[in-house]
Amino acid sequence: MEKAFVFVVVFLGIIALSAVMGLLIAFPVMWLWNWLMPDLFHSPTIGYWQAYGIYMLCAILFKSSSSSSSSK
Numbered sequence: 434m435e436k437a438f439v440f441v442v443v444f445l446g447i448i449a450l451s452a453v454m455g456l457l458i459a460f461p462v463m464w465l466w467n468w469l470m471p472d473l474f475h476s477p478t479i480g481y482w483q484a485y486g487i488y489m490l491c492a493i494l495f496k497s498s499s500s501s502s503s504s505k
Contacts, residue, residue: 459485 463484470476479487 455485458488462488 459481463479463481466484466487467478471478
């Protein structure tokens with residue numbers, strides 16, 4: 434019974450940590466977009482989930498592929 438309780442606590446901790454990390458990542462993106470883009474390009478402001486989506490899209494598109502194979 435105690436192992437199940439520990440599992441639930443760890444699982445909820447991971448979910449809470451993921452939520453906090455999402456907040457830390459998406460809010461600067463949203464703030465910078467809403468500060469720059471409407472004045473520069475007359476684009477609309479965005480919300481939290483749109484900012485998180487932009488961050489994820491940039492992470493996918495600009496992710497560096499680090500292969501550690503060295504050919505001599």
